[in-house]
Each structure stands twice: as structure tokens, then as C-alpha cells.
Amino acid sequence: MSATVSTKLERERPPALTVGPAAWLRSNLFNNWWSTAVTLALGYLLVRWVVGFVDWGILHAVWSVPSKGPGIADTSACQAAKGIGACWAIINDKWRFIIFGRYTFDDQWRPAISIVLFVGLYVVSAMRRFWRWELGLIWLVTLTIIFVLMWGGVLGMEYVPQDQWGGLPITFILSTFGLAAAFPLAILVALGRRSTQLPAVRVLCVVYVELVRGVPLISFLFMASTLFPLFMPVGFNPDKLLRAQIAVILFAAAYLAEIVRGGLQALPKGQYEAADSLGLSYWHKMGFIILPQALRLVIPPLVNTFIGFFKDTSLVLIIGIYDLLSAGKIALGEPAWQPYGTEIYLVVGGIYFVCCYTMSRYSRGLEVEFNRSIRR
Amino acid sequence: MSDTQPAIVLDKVNKWYGPMHVLRDVTTTVGQKEKVVVCGPSGSGKSTLIRCINRLETHQQGRIIVDGTELTDDLRALDTIRRDVGMVFQSFNLFPHLTILENCTLAPIWVRKMPKDEAEALAMDLLTRVKIPEQAKKYPGQLSGGQQQRVAIARALCMKPKIMLFDEPTSALDPEMIKEVLDTMIGLAEEGMTMVCVTHEMGFARQVADRVIFMDRGEIVESGSPHEMFESPQTDRLKLFLSQILRGH
Numbered sequence A: 001m002s003a004t005v006s007t008k009l010e011r012e013r014p015p016a017l018t019v020g021p022a023a024w025l026r027s028n029l030f031n032n033w034w035s036t037a038v039t040l041a042l043g044y045l046l047v048r049w050v051v052g053f054v055d056w057g058i059l060h061a062v063w064s065v066p067s068k069g070p071g072i073a074d075t076s077a078c079q080a081a082k083g084i085g086a087c088w089a090i091i092n093d094k095w096r097f098i099i100f101g102r103y104t105f106d107d108q109w110r111p112a113i114s115i116v117l118f119v120g121l122y123v124v125s126a127m128r129r130f131w132r133w134e135l136g137l138i139w140l141v142t143l144t145i146i147f148v149l150m151w152g153g154v155l156g157m158e159y160v161p162q163d164q165w166g167g168l169p170i171t172f173i174l175s176t177f178g179l180a181a182a183f184p185l186a187i188l189v190a191l192g193r194r195s196t197q198l199p200a201v202r203v204l205c206v207v208y209v210e211l212v213r214g215v216p217l218i219s220f221l222f223m224a225s226t227l228f229p230l231f232m233p234v235g236f237n238p239d240k241l242l243r244a245q246i247a248v249i250l251f252a253a254a255y256l257a258e259i260v261r262g263g264l265q266a267l268p269k270g271q272y273e274a275a276d277s278l279g280l281s282y283w284h285k286m287g288f289i290i291l292p293q294a295l296r297l298v299i300p301p302l303v304n305t306f307i308g309f310f311k312d313t314s315l316v317l318i319i320g321i322y323d324l325l326s327a328g329k330i331a332l333g334e335p336a337w338q339p340y341g342t343e344i345y346l347v348v349g350g351i352y353f354v355c356c357y358t359m360s361r362y363s364r365g366l367e368v369e370f371n372r373s374i375r376r
Numbered sequence B: 001m002s003d004t005q006p007a008i009v010l011d012k013v014n015k016w017y018g019p020m021h022v023l024r025d026v027t028t029t030v031g032q033k034e035k036v037v038v039c040g041p042s043g044s045g046k047s048t049l050i051r052c053i054n055r056l057e058t059h060q061q062g063r064i065i066v067d068g069t070e071l072t073d074d075l076r077a078l079d080t081i082r083r084d085v086g087m088v089f090q091s092f093n094l095f096p097h098l099t100i101l102e103n104c105t106l107a108p109i110w111v112r113k114m115p116k117d118e119a120e121a122l123a124m125d126l127l128t129r130v131k132i133p134e135q136a137k138k139y140p141g142q143l144s145g146g147q148q149q150r151v152a153i154a155r156a157l158c159m160k161p162k163i164m165l166f167d168e169p170t171s172a173l174d175p176e177m178i179k180e181v182l183d184t185m186i187g188l189a190e191e192g193m194t195m196v197c198v199t200h201e202m203g204f205a206r207q208v209a210d211r212v213i214f215m216d217r218g219e220i221v222e223s224g225s226p227h228e229m230f231e232s233p234q235t236d237r238l239k240l241f242l243s244q245i246l247r248g249h
């Protein structure tokens, strides 16, 4: 009697070896001799690498060094540990320069607050409940405050010319303004490229996109820094950062426009016709019906391009603007610190990674949320 | 715009797609409150014809006059006509990212400049008339085909159109949902709406239509009352067509 009951119970559960972590391991990592071999080999490499890194980066690392005099570090401890332990002392010594640029110690709170404001702006913009027209106002106010802080010259803050700026605020400025301005421009270009009513506008948009896509960003930046001033009226000479910014905007807009166009094309014709048949004007049709759907369709490639451009802003280093990466490079210019590029680039790379990975996770979440609410 | 003026006048309308002649000298007049059913084999130009009436397609020759306004390249005339002519599509074409209520209120608010609460009251009124007020907060994707098509009718009616165009409104529906949509259309006809319907629902045509137009290869081959058309077709083409759809049903 009890024996029959127990078999019945067992039947109701799946066989023991098809669920649970053991089964997952078996089916994914050890399901035949050759996957077992690969798993073991990779596992071995992983363990060696982690052990090696902990050994180098933590156990044998040099965290700080004494100074030989004002502004000169005594790096003999690092030299002794070369090849055995990391020299985090360089980060300790240079992080303010890498993050804040050339602001004096007493003024570094200004770029610091700017960074915090940027991050706050991103967080607020990421939350759907703030997606209202007031968000535009928040952007305007926040960005104004950031520029006042960076420039100074008012409210008792000392004036800091733009070529003294550097580090993370530059990266944030270039990418935030770049994408914030490029995105609306891209939408206009994409719409213009599909315009049937205005052939001249269409040709203009096609030429713009094809020209920009046919030229590398680097040469675009060079042109912005050398050619651009030649075309400008005498006396009007926008600073280097602004010129680089315009180059980034024009460049990003061409790429984003192609992505938006893809979204516009993917929408069924019936959506356009339904909007037309209701008598909606062109801009109402685009703003309420077409773009909201088209942009949702292209969130993944859009974010992919955003991430690409966030990183590509580091190319401004070739025209002498000190963004995060170039600031790191300059920090390495000091003779005493020259051999410790690995440490600097690990940290700078880590900052880029955190930003890009956040964007990527956010876009995944957004896609899921939109798919849930539409459910076609 | 007196009541004696015809709602729609088509005068020798011609249209080509490249070399293909899809409308040939189409001439007919739809009176105020008249209900016209257009039928004909697939590809005969029925959709093209009614889409020319609200200028989703442009004709290349002839004249189309809707409610006293001639359709030309003049954009202001087009605005007036689109406002006064509602259209229901075979594939519903609801806006999937908006709720049912938003689907209905968008055009009244932005085209008719109606205050939001007034537009919502009107939309709820019409959703009640098509018997789905309880779905107002849902998204189109959560509704059945028949429900979506009734929302599409309500959405068009929210613009208070004088003329309604239907392009095979029941062809994309499962059989059990056809009746609910046809009942809605019959109700609308009884209220005196001017209607042009492309449909093969012969029962609907018999019950509602003042006139049936039979099209083939871009031209109007025969037209008359449903009784004349179905009981004593004059042309071989109509006889053939009727035998085919009777076999099909």
C-alpha cells in the first residue's frame, strides 16, 4: 500500500536528473567528451587568470607612494613591484586630474557637481514617469547650471577657459549634447529622406547622409578643427570644444537618421493611411502615430549607436581636447608615471564600461516594457 | 451645402499605375444619405476607387467632387474632405500603441480642436453604440478582430463625418465575428449616414443598399438596385461574378 503511494508521488515529479543545477551543468557543460574537455580547459584558464589578477592587482599592489617634493612622486616602490604587483599609486595620485581636468584643487567641486548633475539628468530621463514636456525644461536648466559651473566668471567663481576643462565632464558634455542634438536632427533627416512632397529636401538629406557616412569621424574632427575656421567670418571663431561638438552632432545624426528611417519603413502602410484618413496633419501624424511606433521598433540599434558614439567621443584627443581617455594619457606623460599605463587604462576602461553597460541594460528593460504594453 | 447637392460626384475618373489602367472613365453620383455597395472581382479597382474619394490615392483624369468640394492639389480642400469623410479599412489599422479611447479621441482633439473631456465623452458614447464601452482602457492588441473593427468604426465616427467609406470591412474577420460588424454598419445606415461600402456580403447589400455597383477591370459594368442586380443581372460578367461568389459562400 505505502509502496504504491510513493511511486505515485515520484511520478508527479520530473525525473531527478532533468532539473536543478546539476542537470544544468550536465546538459550545458559536460554533455559529451568534447564539451567536457573545453569546459575543463576554459575553467583552468579562468581560475589561473583570476588568481593571477588577485595576486597582481591586490596582494602585491602598491597603493600609494611618498612624494619627493611638491608634485613629484617617489615611484621607487612601484618600480620594485614592476611585473609583480599593480601600481595603483598612480590612480591615487592622478584620479583628480583624470576625472576633473585642470581645475585647481579648490575649484574641483565644480566639475564634480557637474558630473553628479549629468548622472542625475540621465537617471531622471530614464524614468518613464518623467517623460513629459517638463523634462525638456529640466534638461535646459540642468545643462545651464553645468555650463555656469564649468565656465565660472559669475557668482564669485573664477573663470576657467574651455581649454582647461577635461576628464569626465568633457566626455559627458560631448556625448550628451552630441546625442541630444543629433537625435532630433536625425529624425528630421529621416523624415526628409522619405518625403515625397519635397524632392529638394529629400535630395539634400540623401546627400548629407551619404557624405557623412563616407568619411571617417577622425577626418571629420580634423576638418572641424582646421577647415571650419577658414569658412567662418573673421572674428567669429567658436572654440575648439564647440567645433568638435558640432562635428560629433553632424556625424552621429547621419547614422541615427538611417536607423530611424529603418523604423519608419518597417511600419505598415496602413498606419499612415489611417492617420491620413482621419485628417491628421503631417506633424500630428508623425508625432503621435508614426514616430512613437517607429522609434520603439529601433531601440536596440539606436542604443547600439549611442554606445558607439559615447566611446567615439574619445577620438577628440587627436585635436587636443582632454576627455576622459586623453586625460589618462596626459597623466601618463609625467616621466615618473610613464610605465604604468595598464593601471590607468584599466580604470578609464572600467568607467567607460560601467556607462555603456548601464545603457545596454536600460535599453533591454525598455524593450521588455514596451513589448508588454503593446502586445500586438 | 444643401441637401439636394450630391454627396459624391465622380466624373470620368481615370487612374493608371504605371502602364496599368486601373480606373476607366468611372462616372457615378452618390446622393445624400444614399447607401452604395461596390462589388466586383479581386483586382477590379474597388479599393482604388474608394481610396480616391478621400485622396489616399490621386486620380489622374476626370473630376471628383465630395460634398461640393472638388479634389485637387489644394491642401485646404483636402483637409476639409478628410475631416468629413470617414474610412474603415479591411485590416482595421488601429494605432497599437494607443488605448482604444486614445485611438478615438486623437483626431477630434487635434483636427477638430475639441476639448479633451468633450472628445472623451463623445468617444465613450460611440463606443457604447458599437457595444464595447468596457474596452476603452485596453490596447487594440487585446481585442478580437470583430471588436477591433467596431473600434475602427467608432474612431471614424468620432470625427462626425458626413460620408463613410468601407473597404471590405469584414474580409479579414473570422465568420463568427462578421455579424457584429455588419450589425453595426446596418445601425449606421438606418441612422441615415451616406455610405459607400466595398463588400461581398450580399445579405448586407440586399438589406441596406439603395444601389449596387458592379466593377470589373477598372470600369463600372452595371449598377442598379440590389434586387435588379442579383435577380436579373444583365451582363455576362456580372452573371459570372454572382455565380462565383454564390459558389464561394
Ligand SMILES: Nc1ncnc2c1ncn2[C@@H]1O[C@H](COP(=O)(O)OP(=O)(O)O)[C@@H](O)[C@H]1O
Binding pocket: B017, B022, B040, B041, B042, B043, B044, B045, B046, B047, B048, B049
Ligand atoms: N500601389 C499600387 N501600385 C501598383 N499597382 C497597384 C497598386 N495598388 C493596386 N494596384 C493594382 O491595381 C489594381 C486594382 O487594385 P484594387 O483597387 O486594390 O482592387 P480591388 O480592391 O478591387 O481588389 C490591381 O490590379 C492591383 O494590382
Ligand SMILES: [Mg+2]
Binding pocket: B046, B047, B048, B167, B168
Ligand atoms: Mg481591395
